[in-house]
Amino acid sequence: MNPQASLIPDFDLSSRNTLALRARSRFGIAIENAAQLPILFAEAARRALPVRVLGGGSNVVLAADFDGITALMATRGxxxxxxxxxxxxxxxxxxxxxxxxxxxxxxxxxxxxxxxxxxxxxxxxxxxxxxxxxxxxxxxxxxxxxxxxxxxxxxxxxxxxxxxxxxxxxxxxxxxxxxxxxxxxxxxxxxxxxxxxxxxxxxxxxxxxxxxxxxxxxxxxxxxxxLPDWRLHPNAGSFFQNPIVSAEMAAPLLAEFPAAPHFPQPDGRLKLSAGWLIEKSGLKGFRLGPVGISDRHALVVVNHGGGQQADIAALANHVKSTVRTRFGVQLHEEPVFL
Ligand SMILES: Cc1cc2nc3c(=O)[nH]c(=O)nc-3n(C[C@H](O)[C@H](O)[C@H](O)COP(=O)(O)OP(=O)(O)OC[C@H]3O[C@@H](n4cnc5c(N)ncnc54)[C@H](O)[C@@H]3O)c2cc1C
CATH class of the missing domain: 3.30.465.10 (Uridine Diphospho-n-acetylenolpyruvylglucosamine Reductase; domain 3)
Incomplete structure (x- = not known):
C-alpha cells in the first residue's frame, strides 16, 4: 500500500453515518486488508495526525470537522x-x-x-x-x-x-x-x-x-x-442506554408508577427503560433546532436536516437533565461521540 496515494483528502462522511450529520475528515482511507494498518499508523505518526476507525457509522455522533484520518473498515469475507x-x-x-x-x-x-x-x-x-x-x-x-x-x-x-x-x-x-x-x-x-x-x-x-x-x-x-427507518429519518437507533440503578434509587419512581418497566438484574439492581423515562418526561416528539426525539419512539434521536454533533449534544444534555430532574435517574448516551 502506498499510504500517500490511498489517503483521500477532505473526506465527506455525511452519507456514511446513519444520523446524516454533516461531517468531514481531513483524510479518509478504506481498509481492505489488515496489512494496511501498520503502514497507516506509521504514516499517521509521520504526519502527527490522529486515526479513528469507522464501520457503518450507525452508532456514532461524528464531529463536524475531524482533523485526522478516518479509517473505514472495508475488509470482506x-x-x-x-x-x-x-x-x-x-x-x-x-x-x-x-x-x-x-x-x-x-x-x-x-x-x-x-x-x-x-x-x-x-x-x-x-x-x-x-x-x-x-x-x-x-x-x-x-x-x-x-x-x-x-x-x-x-x-x-x-x-x-x-x-x-x-x-x-x-x-x-x-x-x-x-x-x-x-x-x-x-x-x-x-x-x-x-x-x-x-x-x-x-x-x-x-x-x-x-x-x-x-x-x-x-x-x-x-x-x-x-423503529423509524434511518434512511428516511436519520438516527442512531437507541440513543440512551437503559439505566441500571439500585433498588433504593428506583423506589420513588416505582412508588409513583408501579407499572413502570423494571427488570431485576443478577446483582440485585434494576434495569429501567430509558424510552419510558423520556416519554414520561414529556419529551417524545420534542425538537431542539434541527434535531429532536422521534415522535414514534422516545429512545430515538432524529436529525430532521442539517444537524451537527453540537446540536445532538445539546439535545442529549436537555434530555438527561429533564429526566434527572423528574426521576432522579442519570441517563447515558449509547452512541460514541467521535
Ligand atoms: C436504526 C438503528 C437500529 C439499531 N439497533 C440496535 C440494536 O437493536 N442493538 C444494538 O446493540 N445496536 C443497535 N444499533 C446501533 C448500531 O447498529 C450498532 O452499535 C452497530 O454494531 C454499530 O456498527 P457500525 O459498524 O455502524 O459502527 P460505527 O458506528 O461505525 O462505530 C461504532 C464504534 O465502534 C468503533 N468501531 C467500528 N468498527 C470497529 C472495529 N472494526 N474495531 C474497533 N472499533 C470499531 C468506532 O470507532 C466507534 O467507536 C442501531 C442503530 C441504528 C441506526
Whole structure:
C-alpha cells in the first residue's frame, strides 16, 4: 500500500453515518486488508495526525470537522470454518455488513443470530458495544476475535473473557483508541432452540414448524413496525442506554408508577427503560433546532436536516437533565461521540 496515494483528502462522511450529520475528515482511507494498518499508523505518526476507525457509522455522533484520518473498515469475507460436536464456528471479516451475515447464516441452515437481525453496521463493530436485541446479545454466541493492538502494532486473538462483555459494553468501548477488531468468530449451536423470551416473539412458541428463518422474519417485521427507518429519518437507533440503578434509587419512581418497566438484574439492581423515562418526561416528539426525539419512539434521536454533533449534544444534555430532574435517574448516551 502506498499510504500517500490511498489517503483521500477532505473526506465527506455525511452519507456514511446513519444520523446524516454533516461531517468531514481531513483524510479518509478504506481498509481492505489488515496489512494496511501498520503502514497507516506509521504514516499517521509521520504526519502527527490522529486515526479513528469507522464501520457503518450507525452508532456514532461524528464531529463536524475531524482533523485526522478516518479509517473505514472495508475488509470482506465470511465462512463456516469449523464443525464441532455442539457448535458450528463461523468467521466474518470486520467490514462485512452485520445483517447480511445474519441472513447468510440463516441461509446456511444455522440458527443463533436470528434475534439480532436488521441491526445496522458491521461485523467488526458488533463486539464493541456487545450488540443486543430481542433477548439476545452477541456475547451469547461469541467465540473469539482477531484484534489489532495499536499500542504494540501486533495482532492477537481475544477470547470472550478478554472482551469483558457487559450490557452494551466491552473492552473495545472502554479502551476505544487501542484496539481494532479485524474479524470475529461466532459459535452457533447445532441443536438450535428458538429464543422467544421477548415481547412479540413469545406467541411463535405454538408454531411446531418454527425455523431460524421464521424467527428472523418476525424480528424484522417487529423492528420495522417500531423503529423509524434511518434512511428516511436519520438516527442512531437507541440513543440512551437503559439505566441500571439500585433498588433504593428506583423506589420513588416505582412508588409513583408501579407499572413502570423494571427488570431485576443478577446483582440485585434494576434495569429501567430509558424510552419510558423520556416519554414520561414529556419529551417524545420534542425538537431542539434541527434535531429532536422521534415522535414514534422516545429512545430515538432524529436529525430532521442539517444537524451537527453540537446540536445532538445539546439535545442529549436537555434530555438527561429533564429526566434527572423528574426521576432522579442519570441517563447515558449509547452512541460514541467521535
Ligand atoms: C436504526 C438503528 C437500529 C439499531 N439497533 C440496535 C440494536 O437493536 N442493538 C444494538 O446493540 N445496536 C443497535 N444499533 C446501533 C448500531 O447498529 C450498532 O452499535 C452497530 O454494531 C454499530 O456498527 P457500525 O459498524 O455502524 O459502527 P460505527 O458506528 O461505525 O462505530 C461504532 C464504534 O465502534 C468503533 N468501531 C467500528 N468498527 C470497529 C472495529 N472494526 N474495531 C474497533 N472499533 C470499531 C468506532 O470507532 C466507534 O467507536 C442501531 C442503530 C441504528 C441506526
Amino acid at each position: 465470511k465462512a463456516i470454518i469449523e464443525q464441532r460436536e455442539d457448535v458450528t464456528i463461523i468467521e466474518a471479516q470486520a467490514g462485512e455488513t452485520w445483517h447480511d451475515l445474519v441472513c447468510w447464516s440463516v441461509e446456511q441452515g444455522l440458527g443463533g443470530l436470528e434475534n439480532l437481525a436488521l441491526i445496522p453496521g458491521t461485523a467488526g463493530a458488533a463486539p464493541v458495544q456487545n450488540i443486543g436485541a430481542y433477548g439476545a446479545e452477541l456475547a451469547d454466541l461469541f467465540e473469539s476475535a482477531m484484534v489489532y493492538d495499536r499500542n504494540s502494532g501486533g495482532t492477537t486473538s481475544f477470547t470472550r473473557a478478554d472482551c469483558a462483555f457487559a450490557y452494551r459494553h466491552s473492552v473495545f468501548k472502554e479502551d476505544k483508541d487501542r484496539y481494532i477488531v479485524l474479524s470475529i468468530r461466532l459459535a452457533l449451536p447445532r441443536d438450535w432452540r428458538p429464543n422467544l423470551n421477548f415481547a412479540g416473539l413469545a406467541e411463535l412458541a405454538d408454531d411446531p414448524a418454527l425455523t431460524p428463518q421464521s424467527v428472523m422474519e418476525r424480528v424484522i417485521a417487529l423492528r420495522q413496525s417500531k
